[in-house]
Amino acid sequence: MTKRLPPAKRDDFGWFAGITLRWNDIDIFGHVNNARYYEFFDTTVVGFLHEADLGLGTGGAAMVVAENGCRFHREVKFTDTLEMGLRVEHIGTSSVRYGLAAFVNGESSAAADGYFIHVFVDPASKRPMPFSATVRNHLSSIQTDPA
Amino acid sequence: MTKRLPPAKRDDFGWFAGITLRWNDIDIFGHVNNARYYEFFDTTVVGFLHEADLGLGTGGAAMVVAENGCRFHREVKFTDTLEMGLRVEHIGTSSVRYGLAAFVNGESSAAADGYFIHVFVDPASKRPMPFSATVRNHLSSIQTDPA
Amino acid sequence: MTKRLPPAKRDDFGWFAGITLRWNDIDIFGHVNNARYYEFFDTTVVGFLHEADLGLGTGGAAMVVAENGCRFHREVKFTDTLEMGLRVEHIGTSSVRYGLAAFVNGESSAAADGYFIHVFVDPASKRPMPFSATVRNHLSSIQTDPA
Amino acid sequence: MTKRLPPAKRDDFGWFAGITLRWNDIDIFGHVNNARYYEFFDTTVVGFLHEADLGLGTGGAAMVVAENGCRFHREVKFTDTLEMGLRVEHIGTSSVRYGLAAFVNGESSAAADGYFIHVFVDPASKRPMPFSATVRNHLSSIQTDPA
Numbered sequence: 001m002t003k004r005l006p007p008a009k010r011d012d013f014g015w016f017a018g019i020t021l022r023w024n025d026i027d028i029f030g031h032v033n034n035a036r037y038y039e040f041f042d043t044t045v046v047g048f049l050h051e052a053d054l055g056l057g058t059g060g061a062a063m064v065v066a067e068n069g070c071r072f073h074r075e076v077k078f079t080d081t082l083e084m085g086l087r088v089e090h091i092g093t094s095s096v097r098y099g100l101a102a103f104v105n106g107e108s109s110a111a112a113d114g115y116f117i118h119v120f121v122d123p124a125s126k127r128p129m130p131f132s133a134t135v136r137n138h139l140s141s142i143q144t145d146p147a
Numbered sequence: 148m149t150k151r152l153p154p155a156k157r158d159d160f161g162w163f164a165g166i167t168l169r170w171n172d173i174d175i176f177g178h179v180n181n182a183r184y185y186e187f188f189d190t191t192v193v194g195f196l197h198e199a200d201l202g203l204g205t206g207g208a209a210m211v212v213a214e215n216g217c218r219f220h221r222e223v224k225f226t227d228t229l230e231m232g233l234r235v236e237h238i239g240t241s242s243v244r245y246g247l248a249a250f251v252n253g254e255s256s257a258a259a260d261g262y263f264i265h266v267f268v269d270p271a272s273k274r275p276m277p278f279s280a281t282v283r284n285h286l287s288s289i290q291t292d293p294a
Numbered sequence: 295m296t297k298r299l300p301p302a303k304r305d306d307f308g309w310f311a312g313i314t315l316r317w318n319d320i321d322i323f324g325h326v327n328n329a330r331y332y333e334f335f336d337t338t339v340v341g342f343l344h345e346a347d348l349g350l351g352t353g354g355a356a357m358v359v360a361e362n363g364c365r366f367h368r369e370v371k372f373t374d375t376l377e378m379g380l381r382v383e384h385i386g387t388s389s390v391r392y393g394l395a396a397f398v399n400g401e402s403s404a405a406a407d408g409y410f411i412h413v414f415v416d417p418a419s420k421r422p423m424p425f426s427a428t429v430r431n432h433l434s435s436i437q438t439d440p441a
Numbered sequence: 442m443t444k445r446l447p448p449a450k451r452d453d454f455g456w457f458a459g460i461t462l463r464w465n466d467i468d469i470f471g472h473v474n475n476a477r478y479y480e481f482f483d484t485t486v487v488g489f490l491h492e493a494d495l496g497l498g499t500g501g502a503a504m505v506v507a508e509n510g511c512r513f514h515r516e517v518k519f520t521d522t523l524e525m526g527l528r529v530e531h532i533g534t535s536s537v538r539y540g541l542a543a544f545v546n547g548e549s550s551a552a553a554d555g556y557f558i559h560v561f562v563d564p565a566s567k568r569p570m571p572f573s574a575t576v577r578n579h580l581s582s583i584q585t586d587p588a
Contacts (some may be wrong), residue, residue, distance in 0.1 A: 020167045022186050022189070022190040023192075024329050024547075028321070029503055033318050033475055034506040035477075035485070036318075038475060038476035039169050039171045042170040042474070042475065043167075043168075065513055067513065068510065070508065101559075126516075171468065173478075174469070175469060181332060181362060181466055182330075190426055209323055210323075212366055214365045217361065222358075222420075313461050313463070314459065314460050314461045316480050317482075318483055319482040333464070333465045341464075
């Protein structure tokens, strides 16, 4: 296995969403289960997209996740306070790569970090659909150069 | 089926917890799926118990859910703001009945309401364990007479 | 709290669905979390409805859960084998009450049992929509007199 | 974004687990939500580990997920039949990298595929703990050379 880069830093992200933890996020090991982080990813990305009133999921466009991944650096407990950081790392014609990270209790180093590639598709044909100018502008607003 | 009582009112609850909705709470019908309300119930109850630093789940005591139920009055959407109300309706020797309700966007009438019966058990034997005075006092602090 | 009736029996159900347990169903107490049983309920009911090719969720009709509830009798572990029993307890004009129970490892007495009230609605208006003859016949096929 | 490799093939996996889909796996777009695939990953890996009666999660050892990721190739619907393929790609001192893929309806090409890195840790200290010979043998039994 290749050498692992250090956890993402809070300063690397341009948009944040607070997410309340649920008792059911906690698994038998007493920490947030890995699958739940992908709920946080999904929620953060869609929350950001909804902020611009893009009419997603209601006819305008649909999004398909092409790929995602996460590295886990530190356990998160039920009583921790969670904030998700989001940035846009790459914008293509109809796909976008987001960087995401989970920050707990105001720490500057991520408890977990990952990425998420969205493809915008036509709701009927499910074929990739180029971003509208509105969507592209919204995505660009949090674009940062990847480390 | 018997006649249905009206939705619970915000004034009937003595403790509240804000819960952020997740994209994955939404099902094919575009609203929060019924099973997810029970995550809200669980989270609200445990959040209340944790508030008193009762050491639950870490050796002191464990809780088993004996029964729960929910009535759904109004759809909840991803962009809605959710607050859960909690009250204690009955305290027994080792079991407690909570009343719960989901309030969205500051409305006074519940989008959903239900109940939840917890039995406190010995972590090893799983046998019911009478409430300590600390737990009983904490539960009493939000006890209200059921309607 | 009122006296509790005994657990449901396997013989009381006319339709069954095997459901594989997931690691993430297990909570910090080492057993299936209560909220997950409602995923089993939902899945069982929709699985039964899909069996008749009723075109639900694809334009014909939508279902809204009006109410549900569950009693928990016995812990379920990750390595247990789960089978859900389903019966129809009451058929109204546009609503139906199902009885459900979770049976593990071939036991005749339920690990958990509950009910689930579905209202069929028009997908656009969300108003109750009387059952078609096809739906009514399908529901009747597993109707049993409640105990 | 780099060129994407083709989907994994069924023949590349040495161990399989059938997983029943749940109604709640389906999101607003009518397909299995991306976060749910990580429930399938977790369940498959733990199912494989349990097969050897390794006493995991009950004192012997605990597992922490260090990293995982998934590529999504094809939508999965509620009525699809899902089988997860598992292989071991690398065994270290206390960590193991699994390859996983989701196959639907007996297809030879994966609907989704990914990886999952587990670190075995001491339950108390949470420090990495070298694999026992029993664990190592069990992992080796499905080790394949990565493509």
